[in-house]
Amino acid sequence: GLLVDRRRVGPLAAVGVVLAGLGVGLAGLVPGYALTWSLVLLSGIGVAMFHPAAGRAARIDAGDSTAAMSVFAAGGSVGFFLAPVLATPALATLGLAATALFIPPAVLVGFMLLRAHRRQEAAAKVAAAATAGGQDLWSPFLLLTAVEIVRSVLFFGVITFIELYWLRHLHAGHTAAGAALACFLIGGVAGTLAGGRIADRAGTVRTVQAGTALAIPALVALRVAPGPGTALLAAMAAGVAISIPFSVLVKLGQDYLPTRPGTAAGVTLGLAVSMGGLAAPGLGAIADTWGIAAVFSVLCLVPLPGLLLAAFLPEIRPIPVPGDDASRAGEPG
Incomplete structure (x- = not known):
């Protein structure tokens, strides 16, 4: 993120x-x-390189539209859903060598991103000039990062343990457990877009607060659901609620750091999300000690600190830049 903001190395995404x-x-x-x-580590570094540059480019195209940014953010949610759907049958049929099938589409998409970057260079210069006088609000940004970490703990906690919850607590079959994960991820895509x-209508901070608050009853419904059928609906509702703040946090983070959109995207899309994944072993220890149901009991409480932190996030009032409707600067409201 720092490299993207200082050197304008847009091809980093490709x-x-x-x-x-x-x-x-x-x-x-x-x-x-x-x-x-080592190769898995290389893949992780590649993903980390993508987020800041792509997040900055997406913001240039989206301007001040959170709905447009949500389309970009939803791409990751769709990827979470499609990865097991595409990879599992390929690996089951061809063995581990089937991982090579990931290389051609990655190269193709990299080429497409490189071409898109060349077309975006002029717009990037205009956007950089428009935000040059903006003030970076680091305290609100750090607060926002903490909220995103809480949201990420919820997301990774559910996708890591929801199938085990169906198998061990609800005593459902593997097909039903897979359907539960699919319902949660589909809800995540819908929540991100919504x-x-x-x-764009109610304000960014209010949306973050509302999504975080709605996650509590959705997770409680999932925890107390008497059977797999009812729990499926709760899983989808939880996916929607947990993901409502996702794209909003990405856009709001860039509003707080108007001169560092790459850094903001790198933190909200990469670092903070990864921190949520690091919480999974701790939740696993809870499952080993007290059972899988205890994990979801804990997850019901996780949104509370996020909701408390979100109450202190300042709203941003966009300031139109003369001669450039797509590029915006901001100040605390």
Whole structure:
């Protein structure tokens, strides 16, 4: 993110996608744990390279529209849903060598991003000039990052343990457990898209607060659902509620750091989300000690600190930049 903001290295997004595909694509072909580990690490670095540059480019195209940013953010949610759908049958049929199938689409998308970057260079210069006088609000941004970490803990906590919850607590079959994960992820895509539209009408901070608050009854409904059928509806509702703030937080983070959109996107899309994933082992320890149902009891309480933190987020009032409707600066409201 710092590199994107200081050096304007837009092609970083294209290079990142290619590295991500090469890393995971070659991981199934090499012998030994060390090589596999190194290639998975390379893939992770590629993903980390993508987020700041792509997030900055998406903001240039989206202007001040949270709905437009939600389309960009929803791409990641769709990826979470499609990855097991596409990868599982390929790996089951062809073995680990099927990871090589990830390489061609990664190279193709990298080429497309490179071409898009060349067309965006002029718009990027205008956007940089428009935000040059903006003031970075680091305290609200750090507060927002904490809210995103809470949201990420919820998201990764559910996708990591929801299938086990169906199998061990609700005593459902593997097909029903897979359907539960699918319902949650579909709800996540819907929530991401809905959050952007709601924010454009009701305000970004209010949308973050509303989504975080709605996650509590949705998770409670999932925890107390008497059977798999009722729990499926609760899982989808939880996916919607948890994801409503996602794209809004990305856009709001860039509003707080108008001169560092790449850094803001790198933190909200990458660092904070990764921190949520790091909480999964702790939740796993809870499952091992007190059972899988205890994990979802804990998840019902996780939104509370996020809701408290979100109450102190300042709203941003966009300031139109003369001669450029798509580029905006901001100040605290």
